Amino acid sequence: MTARLIAPATVKAGEPADVKLTILHPMELGTRRLDDSSIAARNVIETLTATFENEAVLTLQMGTGIAANPFWAFTFVPPRSGTLNVRWRDTAGVEGTARATISVQ
């Protein structure tokens, strides 16, 4: 799955880092009819976790209420330099990951 994760390369110690994430995903509702009159199976990103050096930042449960190509923006205060890891999983079991390295100065 294609995604874009935007985080600052450097932040000052004690200050929050702005994180923005966009994932290319149809967030299929399970009601849309295809050309051959079958119905597209429901397929949404169900869980997403963001961790920084194994510390939990954000754990999301979501579903059909989130728009297609989910966008998330949040902030967190990195205690030290390290890597922000984001993982998600959809109904079909497909997983995706994105990462960004943040250096604390």
Added chain:
Amino acid sequence: MQKPAAQNGHFSRRIALKICAVGLFGSAASKSFALPVTLSAGQRAALGNIVSGNVTFDAAVSLIVEPLAETGNAIPVRVSSPLEIARWILVAEKNPRPIVFDASVGPLAARSPISTRIRLAATQNVLALGQSRSGTWHAAQANVALTASACYDGT
């Protein structure tokens, strides 16, 4: 012309005009309101056992969302709080699956505002619930009017 209420967003002229068009409600409609409100039956049903104890509607939780949207397919929302929040829940009671998201927030992000884009099936109140680190629930709610819904079903 009134100034749009949301401070964070980059309100386009179109959105500013929409807010003016709402007129009677003015800019207050784009933010959570501070009236003494309680959870509706639909919201209680959607939440089930997730939320226990009293829910306080107060300034501890702020929900920013457009008061009027052309379609329900992608409506920007933002929740924030001056308190340290451990969990956020967003409820759209008239959606087929009313819990829009349920977010557990780690200590590193305790004061983080959270923004995303949601789908709405109908004109309705959107409810944001934030649980502080001490366990108490705070809420804010805002009405979003749609001119067309997200294509949730045949309606």
